Amino acid sequence: xxxxxxTKGEYxxxxxxxxxxxxxxxxxxxxxxxxxxxxxxxxYLEQLVKLLRESEPPLVVSTRGAHGGYRLSRPPxxxxxxxxxxxxxGPIAPMIxxxxxxxxxxxxxxxxxxxxxxxxxxxxxxxxxxxxITLADLVGASEQEAQNAPTHFISISxxxxxxxSAM
Amino acid sequence: xxxxxxTKGEYxxxxxxxxxxxxxxxxxxxxxxxxxxxxxxxxYLEQLVKLLRESEPPLVVSTRGAHGGYRLSRPPxxxxxxxxxxxxxGPIAPMIxxxxxxxxxxxxxxxxxxxxxxxxxxxxxxxxxxxxITLADLVGASEQEAQNAPTHFISISxxxxxxxSAM
DNA sequence: CTTAATCCGACCTGCTCACTAGGATATATT
DNA sequence: AATATATCCTAGTGAGCAGGTCGGATTAAG
Numbered sequence: 125x126x127x128x129x130x131t132k133g134e135y136x137x138x139x140x141x142x143x144x145x146x147x148x149x150x151x152x153x154x155x156x157x158x159x160x161x162x163x164x165x166x167x168y169l170e171q172l173v174k175l176l177r178e179s180e181p182p183l184v185v186s187t188r189g190a191h192g193g194y195r196l197s198r199p200p201x202x203x204x205x206x207x208x209x210x211x212x213x214g215p216i217a218p219m220i221x222x223x224x225x226x227x228x229x230x231x232x233x234x235x236x237x238x239x240x241x242x243x244x245x246x247x248x249x250x251x252x253x254x255x256x257i258t259l260a261d262l263v264g265a266s267e268q269e270a271q272n273a274p275t276h277f278i279s280i281s282x283x284x285x286x287x288x289s290a291m
Numbered sequence: 292x293x294x295x296x297x298t299k300g301e302y303x304x305x306x307x308x309x310x311x312x313x314x315x316x317x318x319x320x321x322x323x324x325x326x327x328x329x330x331x332x333x334x335y336l337e338q339l340v341k342l343l344r345e346s347e348p349p350l351v352v353s354t355r356g357a358h359g360g361y362r363l364s365r366p367p368x369x370x371x372x373x374x375x376x377x378x379x380x381g382p383i384a385p386m387i388x389x390x391x392x393x394x395x396x397x398x399x400x401x402x403x404x405x406x407x408x409x410x411x412x413x414x415x416x417x418x419x420x421x422x423x424i425t426l427a428d429l430v431g432a433s434e435q436e437a438q439n440a441p442t443h444f445i446s447i448s449x450x451x452x453x454x455x456s457a458m
Numbered sequence: 459c460t461t462a463a464t465c466c467g468a469c470c471t472g473c474t475c476a477c478t479a480g481g482a483t484a485t486a487t488t
Numbered sequence: 489a490a491t492a493t494a495t496c497c498t499a500g501t502g503a504g505c506a507g508g509t510c511g512g513a514t515t516a517a518g
Binding site: 292322323340344353354355356357358359360361387388 | 491492493494495496497
Binding site for chain 3: 154155156170173174186187188189190191192193194287
């Protein structure tokens with residue numbers, strides 16, 4: 125399966141969507157609540173939220189102690205999925221020499237390399253898609269009601285796929 | 292790193308590009324030659340070419356015995372990168388419930404699932420990109436000369452990346 | 459001062475990737 | 489016929505990493 129997003133990206137996005145849905149609440153949202161609503165492990169979410177908090181600029185801000193929790197650092201419409209995914213999964217790069225940003229001369233034979241063109245195109249398509257969608261888009265317009273429906277999703281690790289039949 | 296293409300996809304594409312460049316040769320091209328030109332393991336290439344040969348429809352045809360080897364089953368302009376990558380890597384699916392084709396109700400909570408929209412968009416962007424590029428595009432117009440320059444590429448497994456700095 | 463939360467780092471465990479090994483079979487050349 | 493050169497096939501394997509768990513330290517509210 126190409127284009128595999130790990131559970132970091134999957135759970136992390138769900139976490140951010142949850143925070144976006146509670147962005148206008150008076151109190152921060154605790155990981156305990158999120159873990160319960162999304163049926164995810166608290167300890168694992170702590171690892172993910174750490175990435176989101178320590179990123180530059182941070183995507184979430186925390187309040188410690190009782191009744192603490194997390195908030196988005198900015199309104200949902202100002203946070204793109206590209207930002208989130210890059211923090212969680214690293215740069216968008218189908219392979220090592222087709223990474224984003226400073227495409228320094230890693231590959232000595234880069235000029236004679238026909239395939240770089242392909243992977244660069246794929247990378248750009250993904251980046252453009254992710255950068256054009258914000259958290260607000262995912263939360264959606266029909267989101268004043270249904271304040272409690274979980275953003276549930278079947279995970280990669282939930283299901284065993286049939287042994288890689290060739291398509 | 293999101294969007295990770297495994298060496299199967301990477302080497303397999305290089306193999307196909309090599310075959311495309313020799314498509315109008317009178318003799319089939321042996322894996323031994325390809326392995327040498329691309330600096331890849333012969334035994335590993337055998338595994339990959341098996342997928343390409345057994346796919347439906349096949350992407351390569353083989354000739355056994357001495358002076359045997361492989362050819363593309365069709366002209367380079369009729370083979371898309373989407374076909375090749377799907378045979379090698381499986382369906383394009385960022386995660387299990389955003390796979391291509393029959394999107395049967397794997398996820399029971401699919402309706403309340405906000406994130407499916409995101410991954411479906413990403414999937415479609417990748418699929419469209421791959422399906423719009425053919426082998427002929429990669430081989431390129433300037434390809435009557437330079438019959439022997441290897442299509443070399445730095446591989447994921449060649450380089451150790453610095454321990455996943457956030458970003 | 460108890461409870462509820464964030465923070466932190468170490469550890470673990472099974473799976474998959476990326477091969478390698480060793481052969482069996484087929485065919486062209488000498 | 490013998491040899492060399494190919495494709496074909498199945499198993500095994502070693503390292504690395506995804507995907508967590510565990511135990512505890514710190515901080516703040518009631």
